[in-house]
Amino acid sequence: MKWFYELVYGRFRAPWDIGPRKELVELVESGRIKPCKAIDLGSGTASNVVFLAQRGFDVTGVDFAAAAVELGRKRAAEAGVRADFIRDDLTDLRHVSGTFDLLVDYGTLDDLSPPKRDQYLRSVLPLTHPKSQFVLYCFEWKPRWWERPFFHSFACEPGEIERRFGPHFDIECHSRSVDYSQWPAGQAVYLMTRKGESK
Numbered sequence: 426m427k428w429f430y431e432l433v434y435g436r437f438r439a440p441w442d443i444g445p446r447k448e449l450v451e452l453v454e455s456g457r458i459k460p461c462k463a464i465d466l467g468s469g470t471a472s473n474v475v476f477l478a479q480r481g482f483d484v485t486g487v488d489f490a491a492a493a494v495e496l497g498r499k500r501a502a503e504a505g506v507r508a509d510f511i512r513d514d515l516t517d518l519r520h521v522s523g524t525f526d527l528l529v530d531y532g533t534l535d536d537l538s539p540p541k542r543d544q545y546l547r548s549v550l551p552l553t554h555p556k557s558q559f560v561l562y563c564f565e566w567k568p569r570w571w572e573r574p575f576f577h578s579f580a581c582e583p584g585e586i587e588r589r590f591g592p593h594f595d596i597e598c599h600s601r602s603v604d605y606s607q608w609p610a611g612q613a614v615y616l617m618t619r620k621g622e623s624k
C-alpha cells in the first residue's frame with residue numbers, strides 16, 4: 426500500500442485531509458489530554474500533528490511514505506509550528522526512539538494485515554511508558570459475508586482492539602458508530618492508557 430499513499434500525497438488531495446479529528450480536539454480541549462510529548466503514528470496529511478503542535482505539544486509525525494513526510498513538513502511550516510517528521514515503517518521501526526506520553530493513530534493500524542498488526546504492536550509498545558495515553562481510531566464493524574475475504578486490510582472486527590491491546594492498556598471506548606447503509610460501515614475511537622506503575 427505504500428505506493429498508493431505515495432501517489433495520493435504526491436498527486437492528489439487525500440479524502441481524509443479534513444483537518445484535526447473531532448474526538449482528538451475534544452479530548453485536548455476538555456483537558457483530558459494535556460500538552461506533552463506526542464507521536465502521530467502514520468501522520469499522513471499532518472492535520473493532527475499541526476493541531477497538537479498549535480496546542481503546545483512537542484510532537485513527532487511518523488509515516489513510511491516520503492510524500493507524507495514532505496507534506497507534513499510543508500503543512501507545519503505553513504502553520505508556523507515546530508514538529509518533527511520521521512520516515513519509518515511502524516511495523517519495523519528503526520529511526521524512532523524514546524518514549525512518548527501520547528500516541529495517536531488515525532487510520533493506520535486498521536490498514537494493516539493481521540500479521541502486520543502484530544508487528545505494529547511489537548514495534549510501538551516500546552514507545553510507551555506506564556500511563557502513556559493512546560488515541561486510536563479504527564474502522565470497525567462486524568463484516569458481512571461478502572466483505573470477509575478482504576476485510577482485514579481496511580477494518581478491525583469488534584473485540585479485536587481489546588484482544589490486541591488489552592494485555593498492555595486499560596481501554597476506554599470513546600465513541601463507536603456503525604451504519605450498514607454506509608461504507609465504511611463503522612468507526613470506533615479508543616482512549617487507552619498504558620498499564621503499569623508510573624516512575
Ligand SMILES: C[S@@+](CC[C@H](N)C(=O)[O-])C[C@H]1O[C@@H](n2cnc3c(N)ncnc32)[C@H](O)[C@@H]1O
Nearest residue numbers: 430467468469470488489490514515531532533
Ligand atoms: C488512512 S491514512 C491516515 C493518515 C493520517 N493519520 C491522517 O489523518 O491524515 C494512513 C497513513 O498511515 C501510513 N502508513 C500505513 N502503513 C504504514 C506503516 N507500516 N508505517 C508507517 N506509516 C504507515 C500511510 O502512509 C498513511 O499516511
